[in-house]
Amino acid sequence: MKQSLKFVFGLSGLAVVLATLxxxxxIDAPSSAGTSADIADFYAFEPTEGSNNTVFVVDLQSNxxxxxxxxxxxxxxxxxxxxxxxxxxxxxxxxQAIARDGKMYFFGPTAPTxxxxxxxxxxxxxxxxxxxxxxxxxxxxxxxxxxxFAGPRQDPFFFDFFQFNAVISxxxxxxxxxxxxxxxxxxxxxxxxTMSIVVExxxxxLGVPTATNALGLSVYKTWVTTNRKx
Amino acid sequence: MKLRYRTFLAAAVLSSVLVGxxxxxxxxxxxxxxxxxxxxxxxxxxxxxxxxxxxxxxxNTTLSYDMDGQPSIKDAHNTTIPSEMTAMFQxxxxxxxxxxxxxxxxxxxxxxxxxxxENNILGLDAATLTTVLAADVLEVAPDLPTTYFxxxxxxxxxxxxxxxxxxxxxxxxxxLNDDIIDVSLIxxxxxxxxxxxxxxxxxxxxxxxxxxxTSDGVSLTTDISTMFPYxxxxx
Numbered sequence: 001m002k003q004s005l006k007f008v009f010g011l012s013g014l015a016v017v018l019a020t021l022x023x024x025x026x027i028d029a030p031s032s033a034g035t036s037a038d039i040a041d042f043y044a045f046e047p048t049e050g051s052n053n054t055v056f057v058v059d060l061q062s063n064x065x066x067x068x069x070x071x072x073x074x075x076x077x078x079x080x081x082x083x084x085x086x087x088x089x090x091x092x093x094x095x096q097a098i099a100r101d102g103k104m105y106f107f108g109p110t111a112p113t114x115x116x117x118x119x120x121x122x123x124x125x126x127x128x129x130x131x132x133x134x135x136x137x138x139x140x141x142x143x144x145x146x147x148x149f150a151g152p153r154q155d156p157f158f159f160d161f162f163q164f165n166a167v168i169s170x171x172x173x174x175x176x177x178x179x180x181x182x183x184x185x186x187x188x189x190x191x192x193x194t195m196s197i198v199v200e201x202x203x204x205x206l207g208v209p210t211a212t213n214a215l216g217l218s219v220y221k222t223w224v225t226t227n228r229k230x
Numbered sequence: 231m232k233l234r235y236r237t238f239l240a241a242a243v244l245s246s247v248l249v250g251x252x253x254x255x256x257x258x259x260x261x262x263x264x265x266x267x268x269x270x271x272x273x274x275x276x277x278x279x280x281x282x283x284x285x286x287x288x289x290n291t292t293l294s295y296d297m298d299g300q301p302s303i304k305d306a307h308n309t310t311i312p313s314e315m316t317a318m319f320q321x322x323x324x325x326x327x328x329x330x331x332x333x334x335x336x337x338x339x340x341x342x343x344x345x346x347x348e349n350n351i352l353g354l355d356a357a358t359l360t361t362v363l364a365a366d367v368l369e370v371a372p373d374l375p376t377t378y379f380x381x382x383x384x385x386x387x388x389x390x391x392x393x394x395x396x397x398x399x400x401x402x403x404x405x406l407n408d409d410i411i412d413v414s415l416i417x418x419x420x421x422x423x424x425x426x427x428x429x430x431x432x433x434x435x436x437x438x439x440x441x442x443x444t445s446d447g448v449s450l451t452t453d454i455s456t457m458f459p460y461x462x463x464x465x
Binding site for chain 1: 272273274275276277278279280281282283284285287288290291294296302304305307308309311312313315330333334336337338352362365366367368369370371372373374375376399400401402403404405406407409411415427429438441442443445446447448449450451452453454456458459460461462463464465
């Protein structure tokens with residue numbers, strides 16, 4: 001099986017492919033890489049044990065490398081947090097965020113009238129807004145107990161991704177020992193910033209999931225998208 | 231700067247505090263600024279088309295690959311809806327996973343046919359693992375502690391890192407400090423014990439005989455907080 005795979009893909013082709021920069025989702029694909037719509041990362045977590053809230057963190061853009069778009073939320077880019085409740089991998093609720101004139105406006109959560117690759121802003125379902133922060137965080141909390149933030153933050157992602165590129169290189173002399181030990185390895189993202197959108201929202205506003213994960217635990221199935229105005 | 235908003239419907243009811251909304255498709259939104267009384271109308275009209283997608287970190291970047299002269303699979307992944315991802319990407323992900331093992335077989339001077347993916351700590355074979363990963367969504371549990379996965383914990387003290395037996399909490403979201411790269415590496419290269427390729431010195435000569443593929447050797451370097459918005463101030 002391995003031989004046939006090598007025949008299909010060819011090691012010479014690999015070298016071209018693997019030159020592409022790789023990270024969590026930072027710079028992950030040719031069309032979106034380095035643009036104002038490039039998703040860098042996505043987190044979803046319970047803020048404290050026993051909390052009835054869920055926190056969503058969407059990181060857009062990055063200054064980890066020169067010449068990448070970084071520093072301003074593009075008003076033509078609509079960010080959507082998608083939440084599937086029943087496990088069919090189709091969004092049942094969406095939370096939207098879009099910047100206008102120094103503020104980030106949030107809409108939803110609401111059932112989208114149209115799922116898939118094309119969206120509109122659900123202006124009937126304003127969640128709230130927050131002034132886009134500078135280096136000091138400006139936070140807004142709505143009457144419903146939703147906390148909102150948008151602005152530059154440290155990029156918490158960590159990865160020795162230059163070594164990763166060496167590890168996966170088919171060159172025989174490239175990182176034959178694999179990754180570097182603790183102390184020699186370097187976090188490529190140390191010192192990098194990203195443009196973060198953070199929403200903390202009561203679970204009661206999202207609905208009760210019937211979906212389960214591989215261990216049978218009840219979960220929201222979530223993903224984030226960026227969408228550009230046509 | 232505290233703003234108060236009204237929906238378009240509420241605007242009609244509360245017209246005494248709202249001005250300027252004259253659009254009938256709800257794409258123009260109006261609000262009043264209670265602090266400085268700066269009334270204005272905001273335009274949210276238009277159609278927005280998907281550019282990028284992310285569920286689980288590092289999946290498109292590590293398991294999709296683009297071939298010179300071929301349409302970009304990575305781009306296609308970013309513009310495919312999750313319910314169609316498994317059909318489109320699973321086979322390619324599995325091939326890529328095997329290909330990584332071939333690369334290290336050659337670096338070790340071994341026959342690639344002899345160095346293959348082995349079922350991982352979740353007991354998943356390559357087809358099942360890549361089926362799970364191809365549907366690129368992040369699962370988050372509303373009522374349980376969050377852990378992407380804790381590869382260092384032997385929950386049931388059986389000597390294995392994790393053998394699911396129904397009482398574990400894992401795959402319940404992603405915290406800011408979760409080492410998702412190490413988790414992915416363990417799932418890809420760790421085998422059933424999670425340490426299959428972890429730089430072992432097999433002949434006790436002080437030199438590693440197997441490559442270190444199950445950890446990239448780094449951990450969180452940024453400031454995070456227990457308070458919203460949780461992320462450290464920009465550097």
